[in-house]
Amino acid sequence: MSSSENNAATDEPMHLETDVLVIGSGAAGMYAALEAARAGASVVLAERSLIGRGGATVMAQMTVAAALGEQTPDHWEHHLSDTLVAGRGLCDEGLAALLCEDGPRRLREMDEWKVGWAREDGHIKQAQAPGHDRPRCAYVDFLSTGRAVTLAAKAVVIATGGLTGLYRRNSASSNMVGDGYALALRAGAELIDMEFVQFFPIGHLAPRLVGMDPIMWDPFRYKLGGKLLNAEMREFETDYVSQDSRSDGRYVLTRDLATYAINKEVEAGRGSPAGGAYLSFQHVPEADIRSAFGPVVDRLAANGIDLASRPVEVAPIAHYHMGGIRVDSTLQTRVAGLYACGEAVGGANGANRLSGNAITEAFVFGARAGRNAAQRALQASSHWEPKAARPALDLLRSADRRDAPNLAAVMVELKALMADWVGPFRTADKLRSAAQAIARLKTEIGQSPVSSASQFDTVLADWLDLRNMLLVAHSVTLAALARTESRGAHQREDHPALDENWSVNQFVSLSGGQLHLSRNTPSQQRALP
Amino acid sequence: MKAVLAIQRGSSGEPPRVESFEVSFEAGQSVLDGLRIVRQQADPSLAFRFSCINANACKECMMLIDGEVDYACTVRLKEGVTALAPLPKKALIRDLVTEIAPPDERLQS
Numbered sequence: 098m099s100s101s102e103n104n105a106a107t108d109e110p111m112h113l114e115t116d117v118l119v120i121g122s123g124a125a126g127m128y129a130a131l132e133a134a135r136a137g138a139s140v141v142l143a144e145r146s147l148i149g150r151g152g153a154t155v156m157a158q159m160t161v162a163a164a165l166g167e168q169t170p171d172h173w174e175h176h177l178s179d180t181l182v183a184g185r186g187l188c189d190e191g192l193a194a195l196l197c198e199d200g201p202r203r204l205r206e207m208d209e210w211k212v213g214w215a216r217e218d219g220h221i222k223q224a225q226a227p228g229h230d231r232p233r234c235a236y237v238d239f240l241s242t243g244r245a246v247t248l249a250a251k252a253v254v255i256a257t258g259g260l261t262g263l264y265r266r267n268s269a270s271s272n273m274v275g276d277g278y279a280l281a282l283r284a285g286a287e288l289i290d291m292e293f294v295q296f297f298p299i300g301h302l303a304p305r306l307v308g309m310d311p312i313m314w315d316p317f318r319y320k321l322g323g324k325l326l327n328a329e330m331r332e333f334e335t336d337y338v339s340q341d342s343r344s345d346g347r348y349v350l351t352r353d354l355a356t357y358a359i360n361k362e363v364e365a366g367r368g369s370p371a372g373g374a375y376l377s378f379q380h381v382p383e384a385d386i387r388s389a390f391g392p393v394v395d396r397l398a399a400n401g402i403d404l405a406s407r408p409v410e411v412a413p414i415a416h417y418h419m420g421g422i423r424v425d426s427t428l429q430t431r432v433a434g435l436y437a438c439g440e441a442v443g444g445a446n447g448a449n450r451l452s453g454n455a456i457t458e459a460f461v462f463g464a465r466a467g468r469n470a471a472q473r474a475l476q477a478s479s480h481w482e483p484k485a486a487r488p489a490l491d492l493l494r495s496a497d498r499r500d501a502p503n504l505a506a507v508m509v510e511l512k513a514l515m516a517d518w519v520g521p522f523r524t525a526d527k528l529r530s531a532a533q534a535i536a537r538l539k540t541e542i543g544q545s546p547v548s549s550a551s552q553f554d555t556v557l558a559d560w561l562d563l564r565n566m567l568l569v570a571h572s573v574t575l576a577a578l579a580r581t582e583s584r585g586a587h588q589r590e591d592h593p594a595l596d597e598n599w600s601v602n603q604f605v606s607l608s609g610g611q612l613h614l615s616r617n618t619p620s621q622q623r624a625l626p
Numbered sequence: 627m628k629a630v631l632a633i634q635r636g637s638s639g640e641p642p643r644v645e646s647f648e649v650s651f652e653a654g655q656s657v658l659d660g661l662r663i664v665r666q667q668a669d670p671s672l673a674f675r676f677s678c679i680n681a682n683a684c685k686e687c688m689m690l691i692d693g694e695v696d697y698a699c700t701v702r703l704k705e706g707v708t709a710l711a712p713l714p715k716k717a718l719i720r721d722l723v724t725e726i727a728p729p730d731e732r733l734q735s
């Protein structure tokens with residue numbers, strides 16, 4: 098957003114009215130906006146970046162899981178069963194069932210819209226990803242600071258994605274830093290399962306590539322069976338296989354276990370030079386590499402990489418957040434009229450997400466949240482009062498050009514401490530250090546925004562981002578410190594075993610400026626269709 | 627290695643000025659990496675668009691690099707001076723940021 102005259106501090110805000118406000122324009126937000134509009138509601142789609150450019154969806158590489166059953170007989174209940182097993186006992190079964198049951202409908206609808214799902218023999222082609230009992234993953238081959246705005250909506254859908262931007266190395270866009278979680282907390286909603294951050298095991302590490310997605314290697318592992326090697330150039334995945342009975346024997350480990358395996362090899366001094374593992378395609382004939390990678394081979398060559406002659410280095414990278422905003426089966430939070438969808442929702446994936454479920458979840462929950470929000474909005478009248486916007490406007494008006502630490506550097510510091518202390522392997526000591534550092538950074542940035550008093554005010558944007566990031570980082574740290582066991586993506590080195598007493602979800606809420614933790618057993622209620 | 631980024635700065639309506647920043651870099655790093663280093667080490671008010679950082683998926687970091695329209699995330703940093711300027715045929719907002727959102731996707735004021 099931008100406008101020619103712009104000063105959030107002095108201008109009267111611009112005011113808009115709508116039935117449904119959707120915040121975020123990735124797959125979930127887009128679907129929510131479409132369905133709300135189809136249901137007859139007026140919709141405003143708001144995005145902090147450019148529409149459809151930010152967030153995680155544009156960075157997804159492949160694998161959208163749905164039980165289409167055309168290539169191999171399948172039923173959504175099988176997909177659900179795999180999802181629940183991957184979730185290590187913590188899935189909200191109602192949300193997981195929605196994801197699996199609605200998935201095929203959404204993929205087929207998008208097929209009618211001419212989305213280019215890869216095809217074979219007249220049907221959508223599906224690949225087998227780790228944790229799935231059969232081939233189930235469709236894919237697409239190859240891949241302001243102007244005037245303040247107040248907006249009266251009868252229903253709001255949060256579709257802002259997850260929080261992986263809190264980590265030094267991550268696979269989504271730089272602007273996905275948990276904004277929606279902070280919005281939901283301040284509005285009075287609860288967060289769930291915040292401690293479960295999924296790390297993608299084979300994010301690109303070295304040599305430095307430009308113009309390529311850090312999770313690009315996954316599709317080629319599916320196609321060609323790339324080998325993970327340690328510094329001794331020995332395959333090590335099988336050393337860790339006994340821990341997972343659902344391995345398919347080829348592309349062996351689910352993401353939590355592969356992340357564990359690579360980190361353990363590095364810890365044991367068997368890591369690659371840049372601190373990860375080697376991914377090698379050297380055993381694959383050059384013609385097969387060309388056939389699988391197509392034009393990507395040339396882009397790799399431009400980056401100085403020849404897969405036939407040498408391996409690349411990969412390491413775990415923050416990829417997805419299983420936790421998020423707590424909703425019921427209508428995707429509504431405990432705040433009436435406030436909905437969430439996509440990765441911003443917590444619960445469907447429990448402690449570990451199955452490959453391919455993220456984009457399906459974005460489509461399915463987006464469509465449902467949009468439709469439900471529209472239905473609510475069309476029956477509701479606006480409760481708009483200008484004074485409701487006062488606290489936010491007062492905060493913006495309090496922005497000044499004071500001497501402050503370089504906020505872009507503070508952000509780098511926060512991402513580093515999250516990666517080092519609240520990463521895939523945690524201890525009480527590391528988590529306490531993180532909590533202290535987060536509190537210190539909160540003091541450093543102060544209570545009121547810093548501004549550069551210019552258009553496209555990057556300094557003000559950084560301050561507002563950091564305010565959200567620190568609140569969300571604190572939520573993750575708090576929940577991770579409390580969970581004294583290891584389960585799925587949450588691994589405590591000081592509590593290495595799964596503890597049945599911890600088969601519970603944790604909830605985070607905000608009141609009186611303080612975060613509060615509570616817990617309960619996972620919901621097993623199926624939603625009505 | 628050292629690169630010098632000579633960046634055209636200023637808001638619409640102001641006379642443009644060029645400010646130069648020296649950044650240390652390693653082989654393989656991009657112009658976008660250099661711009662992010664400038665924000666972290668020298669001037670956090672420097673404005674440029676970026677989102678996906680490295681994947682060339684979002685296409686937000688388009689600018690004039692040594693006179694050619696290109697993506698900051700795919701052009702490598704080089705030793706010596708690299709001149710950066712906003713897209714010449716788009717309305718300037720500030721520094722390297724221009725109005726690139728399609729008209730239908732803007733909030734009209």
